[in-house]
Amino acid sequence: MHQNLRQNIERKINTALSDTDFALFLSFLEPVTFPKKTIVLEAEHFCSNIYYIEKGLLISLLTDEKGEKHVVQFAFEDHWISDLYSFFSQKPAIITIETLEDTMALAITKENFELAMQKLPQFERFFRILIQNAYIHSQQRIAKTFTDDAEQRYKDLICTNPNFLQRVPQYLIASFLGIKPQSLSRIRQNMHKK
Amino acid sequence: MHQNLRQNIERKINTALSDTDFALFLSFLEPVTFPKKTIVLEAEHFCSNIYYIEKGLLISLLTDEKGEKHVVQFAFEDHWISDLYSFFSQKPAIITIETLEDTMALAITKENFELAMQKLPQFERFFRILIQNAYIHSQQRIAKTFTDDAEQRYKDLICTNPNFLQRVPQYLIASFLGIKPQSLSRIRQNMHKK
DNA sequence: GAAATTCATTCACATAGGTTAAGAAAGAAA
DNA sequence: TTTCTTTCTTAACCTATGTGAATGAATTTC
CATH class of the missing domain: 1.10.10 (Arc Repressor Mutant, subunit A)
Known part of the structure; x- marks a missing residue:
C-alpha cells in the first residue's frame, strides 16, 4: 500500500525511509477524490493543499496579464501538484488547477505540512527538492521553447x-x-x- | 554596513532579524571580487556557492541539447545568483555564470550553508523562498513568451x-x-x- | 434523440522572426 | 595612431505560426 508514494519520496531525497517515519508522514495525508472537470483550485483563492496523484489527471493553468490561460503542468499518477507560491506564502493563488479525469489523490494541508516539518526533518528536504525540480524543469522548458x-x-x-x-x-x-x-x-x- | 542585504532577507522572510542573528549569518558569508568577463561557474563543474551581488553585473546561461546558450538571468546589485540545482544536489552544474562587469559579491559555501541552517532556522525559510521566487518568475516568463x-x-x-x-x-x-x-x-x- | 456546445480540421492570407550576407561602428590591442 | 576583433545594423528572402472563417465530428445537455 502506498509503495509508489514511498518510492517517489525516497527517490527525491535519495535516502530510504524507516517504516515508522513513512507511516507518520502518511498520517498527515488525507485521501481526496474529485470527479472529472472539477476546479480543484481557483486563481485568487487560497491554496491550502499539495496533492499527490494516485489515479487520474489534472492540469495547472497560469493566467497572464492579458487574461489568457496557459497550461503550466500536466499532473498524472505519481506526480505532485499545487500552487506552491500560494501554499507557502499564504497569498492568493496565481494558478488554477482542474481535473481532466476522475481523480484520487492524497492531500497535505498547510497545517499538516508544518507539523510534518517539525516531526520529520527529511520532509523539509523533500519539499525543497520538489520546488527545485519544478524550477529546473521550468527553465529547461524556456530553453526548449527558444531552441x-x-x-x-x-x-x-x-x-x-x-x-x-x-x-x-x-x-x-x-x-x-x-x-x-x-x-x-x-x-x-x-x-x-x- | 550590509543594510541592503539585511533588507533583502527581511523582505523575503517578512520578519525582522535580530542584530545578533544577522551578524551570525554575515559570518557565514565571504566577500569575493571578480574582474569583468570572469567565468564564475562553468557548466559541468560543481557549484559550491550562492552569491549575493553587492556591486557589478553577472549573467547565468543555460546550454540546451543543441549546444545553444540562453541567458537565464541578469543579476546585478541586491540580487542572488547560483546554480541552485547543482548547489543543493551536489551534481555537476547545468548553468554557466559570468561577470559582465567588475563584481563585488558575498559568497556562501555549501558547508557554511549547512551550518547556517542548523544555527538559524529562519534561513532555511529564506532560501526556500529564494528558489520559490525563481520558480514563479520562470513560469511567468514562459507565459509572457507565449503571449x-x-x-x-x-x-x-x-x-x-x-x-x-x-x-x-x-x-x-x-x-x-x-x-x-x-x-x-x-x-x-x-x-x-x- | 434533438439541439446545443465544444472540439478538431482545413484553407487562404498576414506577420513575426530566422537566415544569410555585407558593411558600419565601436572597442581593444599593438 | 593603426590594426584587429567584437558588436550592431541593414536588407532580401524564407519559414513557422497566427488569424479568421467555414465545416464537420464529437460530446454534452435537455
Whole structure:
C-alpha cells in the first residue's frame, strides 16, 4: 500500500525511509477524490493543499496579464501538484488547477505540512527538492521553447507521454506547447504526410 | 554596513532579524571580487556557492541539447545568483555564470550553508523562498513568451531595467528574449520609426 | 434523440522572426 | 595612431505560426 508514494519520496531525497517515519508522514495525508472537470483550485483563492496523484489527471493553468490561460503542468499518477507560491506564502493563488479525469489523490494541508516539518526533518528536504525540480524543469522548458520549433516540442511531448494523445484534448496540448490549436492541427497533418 | 542585504532577507522572510542573528549569518558569508568577463561557474563543474551581488553585473546561461546558450538571468546589485540545482544536489552544474562587469559579491559555501541552517532556522525559510521566487518568475516568463511578441518583451525589459541599455550588450538581451541579435536590431529600428 | 456546445480540421492570407550576407561602428590591442 | 576583433545594423528572402472563417465530428445537455 502506498509503495509508489514511498518510492517517489525516497527517490527525491535519495535516502530510504524507516517504516515508522513513512507511516507518520502518511498520517498527515488525507485521501481526496474529485470527479472529472472539477476546479480543484481557483486563481485568487487560497491554496491550502499539495496533492499527490494516485489515479487520474489534472492540469495547472497560469493566467497572464492579458487574461489568457496557459497550461503550466500536466499532473498524472505519481506526480505532485499545487500552487506552491500560494501554499507557502499564504497569498492568493496565481494558478488554477482542474481535473481532466476522475481523480484520487492524497492531500497535505498547510497545517499538516508544518507539523510534518517539525516531526520529520527529511520532509523539509523533500519539499525543497520538489520546488527545485519544478524550477529546473521550468527553465529547461524556456530553453526548449527558444531552441526547438513547435513540431519538435510536440514530438518530444508525446514521445515521453504517449498516453497524452488519449487522455488530453489537443487544445490543451497546444496551450502547453505555446501554440494555437489550428497550428497543432497543421503540424500533425504535416507529420503524417512525411 | 550590509543594510541592503539585511533588507533583502527581511523582505523575503517578512520578519525582522535580530542584530545578533544577522551578524551570525554575515559570518557565514565571504566577500569575493571578480574582474569583468570572469567565468564564475562553468557548466559541468560543481557549484559550491550562492552569491549575493553587492556591486557589478553577472549573467547565468543555460546550454540546451543543441549546444545553444540562453541567458537565464541578469543579476546585478541586491540580487542572488547560483546554480541552485547543482548547489543543493551536489551534481555537476547545468548553468554557466559570468561577470559582465567588475563584481563585488558575498559568497556562501555549501558547508557554511549547512551550518547556517542548523544555527538559524529562519534561513532555511529564506532560501526556500529564494528558489520559490525563481520558480514563479520562470513560469511567468514562459507565459509572457507565449503571449507577448518580442517587441513587447523588449519594451517591458528596458522599462523595468532602463540601465540594461548601458550595461548589457544587445546580443545578450536578444538571447534573454529568445530572439536573434538581428531581430532585436530590427525591432529597435521599427520602434524608433513609430 | 434533438439541439446545443465544444472540439478538431482545413484553407487562404498576414506577420513575426530566422537566415544569410555585407558593411558600419565601436572597442581593444599593438 | 593603426590594426584587429567584437558588436550592431541593414536588407532580401524564407519559414513557422497566427488569424479568421467555414465545416464537420464529437460530446454534452435537455
